[in-house]
Amino acid sequence: MSKVWFITGTSKGFGRIWAEAALERGDRVVATARNAATLADLVERYGDNALALQLDVTDKPAVEAAVAKAHEHFGRLDVVVNNAGYGLFGMVEEVSEEQARAQLETNLFGALWVTQAALPFLRAQGSGHILQVSSIGGVNAFPIVGLYHASKWGLEGFSQSLAQEVAAFGIKVTLVEPTGFSTDWNGPSAVTAEPLEAYAELREQFAAARAARLGVRGNPEATGPAILKLVDADEPPLRLFLGAGTLDMIKAEYAKRIAEWEQWDDVAVAAHGIVEEVA
Template sequence: MADARVWLITGASRGLGRASAETALAGGDRVVAAARNVEPLEELTEEYPDRLVPLPLDVTDRRAVFDEVEQAVARFGRLDVVVNNAGGMLYGMVEEATEEQIRAHLDVNFFGAVWVTQAVLPYLRAQGGGRLLQITSMGTGGGMATVGYYGAGKAALDSVSEALAMEVEGFGIKVTTVQMGGYNTGLFTVGTTTTEPLAQYQPLRTEMEALWGDAVAPEPGTAVPVIMELAALPDPPRRLIVGSQSFDHVLDIHQARVGLYRSWEHLSRLAPG
């Protein structure tokens, strides 16, 4: 199994992380599967006892992240693909969220991803390369009512990851921001914290709930072939939208934004900067 890659996947107990771990293992690779609760991984561990290491990890604990990454490298000797996938949802209006909710949310979705990134980079740099897949969202191009903080955290990770890609490319490390569309990952159920609703926002909340609709999102396993191909490409893109409908939606958003800029170009150009 000389060509087997070593994966580190955060948020590996469910959703995209779990599906990616299963596919990597089925393909003969080795996986360090990190999650706050690794009990859901027991069956998978029994199936692949020599190639799967379940790693209890709270990504908000920076010291623990560095310690556990060190253990992961010691277990398999290297890291080839890191999937920075752990995350959650804070659902509610901007005004409704408490300070505790906002800080806890960004601790996972932004700072947690940064801690994992900082922890793995010395090993990837020392071995002369590796892949870092930063899982963000197709919604990072602009905020949307009820999910503003989720978009903010993912947009921050987008921006940091784009800078990171420039910084580490010379070391052979390839970084891709993976802008996921809507998949049935459990994000809106077990992964959601909800604000205390204010009555003043109920009409908009009802409108947004109708917009989300009752459509059943595709299973995360349907997106895994994209993850696998990204991990194998010799020269992967720095960012990629995952999902056909999401691709169209993101293009529509960008085109509308260009139209808005153009319509107010005369005001923008009044300033010399």
């Protein structure tokens, strides 16, 4: 049976690629973007299988209305993809209050509003799969994108809780964690804070390290089949990395964490205090 998708941020990048992958195989897609005009070609190519809606995910009432309209139009929702988001570049000290709040409003709260709006429909039908587009930066962190990490770590946290809360209703949750791909995440869609001279040397060092770490960027088009395989799985994972080198990176990161926790475990245990046994 064909699936009904609700995807945010489908004007370009992963959202567009995944919408097209779903439509190409005969699924139906509710595609949303801040500018609905960018979605006109999807409707032209795929006809009644595509519904284009204008949506700013930071507008909670608009999110609720869009999700309700999507459900009314197609009669169900099978896959909800929270893809809308952007990168904020700047050291923690450099980021303005406005920039920090805007980053969290889109990347974290936008996904939360869509998730909350979709859940009553998914619970009622006893099925559904929520895909939260996180990042390798949702399980690791680097300089210059601290507030971006904050938004993705927040998404990771509530989504892991959510997966446990909704499992009994037949609803699956997967955090999709891409590494570096040739999208415009760090291009026109990105926001950059005003740099401070104090961080100039670190900025140069990080840029060189990042270029060496990422190597050849992934091809976004290759993620389409992976996402289709994910949503077709009977038992999808809570987390799915996208891209080469991700597993090795996280193994190394967690090895460092465990070594440090073990080194300080005596302090941690001592901090528990003495618990007197009751006779």
